Amino acid sequence: MGTVAAAVADASVIPVQAPASAPGRRADIAAALRDSASVGLGLVPLGLAFGVVATHAGLPWWCAVLFTSLIYAGSLEFLLVPLVVAAVPLATVALTAFLVNVRHVFYSLSFPLHRVNGRLAKAYSTFAMTDEAYALSTADSARDWPGRRIVWLQVLLQLYWVLGATVGALLSTLIPGGLNGLDFAMTALFTVLALDALRDRRGDLPTPVLAVLSALIARWLFPGQFLLAAFVVFTAGLMVRRLVAGVAARGSADA
Structure with a gap:
């Protein structure tokens, strides 16, 4: 009995991680909604443009929904439309996808995936690691974001993209395919993200x-x-800069 009592006493002090409360989830969703709102204003018209491009190329409207839901790679999706229409070999499609999205390999070096808990959440967060999600979640102001907030941010960003593409595909007959300026919309969005990053790191001039x-x-x-x-x-x-800074720090410590 004494052994049983001791075991119960030991078990009582083992910390048990409580599931996230509903107010906590709502707070993370509300914060992610605020975080994604400005970028969403750029993603929705880009999605509209993609839906129009896809349907005007001869693809059915549901292809726009399929692309944005399962591929979800922005610029790659625009490139895939003529490749799919022309029925190019799969090897060419794979090489194109690699060259366009190889930048994500570099993103993974600093994306805060370690904060995301759960295999399913990690898998989705890896899939949805877009330029916009990376820029927002790696800013200095996002250092304290919990994993749930990051995942909800990514979910909302994809919803903006899918919604825009779906509406654009369904209303493509009402939207002309040759709207001037649409081809610069993504460049403008990336420029704004870069300016926000510069403003967030005002003291870090060497990086830009x-x-x-x-x-x-x-x-x-x-x-x-x-x-x-x-x-x-x-x-x-960046690696050379890190090595030089490390050598300089060790030199100052030895002095």
Whole structure:
């Protein structure tokens, strides 16, 4: 009996992780809604444009819903429309997808996936790691975000994209396919995200300077693989910068 009592006493002090409360979930959803609202204003018209492009290319309207739900890769989806219509070989589609989305390999180095709990949540968070989700969840203001808030942010961003594409596909007959300026909408959205990141890290001037230099070097040396080359040069520059800072810190500590 004494052994049983001791075991019960020990078990009573083992911390048990309580499930998230409903108010906590509602607070995370409300916060994610606020976080995603500004970017959603850009994703919805982009989704509209994709729905129009897909249906005007001859695809049925539900293909726009399928692409945005299962592929969910923004610029890649626009590129896939003519590839699907032309019935290009699967190997070409795979190579195109790799070259367009290889930047996500670099995103994974600093995306806060470790805060997301649960296999299903981690799997979805990995799938939905878009440029917009990465920019918002890796900002300095997002350092204390719990995993649920990050996942809800990603869910809402995809909902904006799917909703826009669905409406654009269903109303494609009412929307002209040659609207001027739609091709610049995604560039404008990425520019705004970059400006927000610069404003969030005002004291970190070397990073944007290094990014611009990496882009210029890649554009000059590898114009055919500009994006991939720019990411490689930028990552190498960050590693060198980290090593130099570490050596300098050790030198100051020894002194």
